[in-house]
Amino acid sequence: MQTEPLxxxxxxxxxxxxxxxxxxxxxxxxxxxxxLAFSAVMALVALLTGAKPVHxxxxxxxxxxxxxxxxxxxxxxxxxxxxxxxTGFMGYVLGPIVGFYLSVPxxxxxxxxxxxxxxxxxxxxxGYALVTRKDFSFLGGFVFVxxxxxxxxxxxxxxxxxxALSLAISAxxxxxxxxxxxxxxxxxxxxxETNYVMMTVSLYANIYVMFVHLLSLFYALMGE
Numbered sequence: 001m002q003t004e005p006l007x008x009x010x011x012x013x014x015x016x017x018x019x020x021x022x023x024x025x026x027x028x029x030x031x032x033x034x035x036l037a038f039s040a041v042m043a044l045v046a047l048l049t050g051a052k053p054v055h056x057x058x059x060x061x062x063x064x065x066x067x068x069x070x071x072x073x074x075x076x077x078x079x080x081x082x083x084x085x086x087t088g089f090m091g092y093v094l095g096p097i098v099g100f101y102l103s104v105p106x107x108x109x110x111x112x113x114x115x116x117x118x119x120x121x122x123x124x125x126x127g128y129a130l131v132t133r134k135d136f137s138f139l140g141g142f143v144f145v146x147x148x149x150x151x152x153x154x155x156x157x158x159x160x161x162x163x164a165l166s167l168a169i170s171a172x173x174x175x176x177x178x179x180x181x182x183x184x185x186x187x188x189x190x191x192x193e194t195n196y197v198m199m200t201v202s203l204y205a206n207i208y209v210m211f212v213h214l215l216s217l218f219y220a221l222m223g224e
Contacts, residue, residue, distance in 0.1 A: 024188050025130070027196035028203070031083070035204055038084055039091030046095025053096040056158060060151075062089055063208075067201050079197045087204055094212070101215055106222045113222070114214040122207055125178055129185035136186035139179045146176040167220055170213035177206045177213075 045051075066086040073079050101110050129136060150173050157165050184202045187193045 020194065021189060024194055024196050024199065028188065028199040031080075031196060031200040032203055035083060035087040035200060036207070039087045039094070039204075039208075042088045042091035043095040043098060046092045047099050047102075050099075051092065051095050053100075054093045059093050060155075062086070062093075063205070064151075066090075067198075067205065070201055071198060074195050074198055083197055083201055086201065090204075090208055094208075097212065097215070101219060104219065110215065110218045110222050113218045114211055117214050117218075118207060118211040121178065121210065122181060125181040126185045126203075129182050130189065133189055134186070135190045136179075136182040137190060139183040139186075143176060143180045143183055146172070146179075150176060166216065170216040173213040174210055174217070177210045180206045 066082075066089075070079055070082050070086060073082065098111055101107050101114075104110070128134075150169060153165065153169050153172075157169060181203065184199065184206065188199055193199060
């Protein structure tokens with residue numbers, strides 16, 4: 001009696017995919033650590049030189065437009081220099097913001113609490129997505145719409161100056177970027193994202209937004 005040949009899964013393809021995914025993850029976190037360090041140096045430079053706050057419109061323009069520009073050249077030699085230019089500028093913008101919080105009562109505690117909480121939350125969320133290998137792609141639509149709503153609320157509150165709305169925005173932003181971190185980390189594992197530069201830019205933006213809004217929340221809780 002003739003039997004059909006055994007059909008074995010394409011183990012080689014699965015192994016190759018795993019190696020490729022691990023390489024993207026490794027390169028992403030390596031570049032992310034470098035950009036965060038460079039951003040911190042630029043923030044320190046701005047702080048020590050007494051840099052004036054950057055106009056909110058310019059900050060939003062660079063923060064929103066920068067990733068689009070980098071995405072346009074994502075596969076060229078310009079992607080890395082533009083990434084460091086983007087993160088360096090955002091770090092410089094952060095200097096006067098941190099300087100303001102350091103100048104208020106309990107300022108150092110506020111800044112360190114926000115920094116420590118940001119680090120713990122990022123490591124926990126990103127680590128959870130990597131270890132469990134859960135697919136968080138379903139969060140994509142929620143994150144996109146949420147960012148549009150929060151952006152509109154931030155711009156509106158620049159003119160309204162309502163403290164309660166500011167706190168609500170910060171709390172919502174922290175929750176939203178937490179979902180974004182899960183979503184972005186999941187993209188490397190499940191969606192076949194191979195460009196570590198764009199993953200770095202996306203995760204950097206999440207960390208940046210989380211830190212800034214945690215500063216606001218801790219200021220409300222600890223400031224006098």
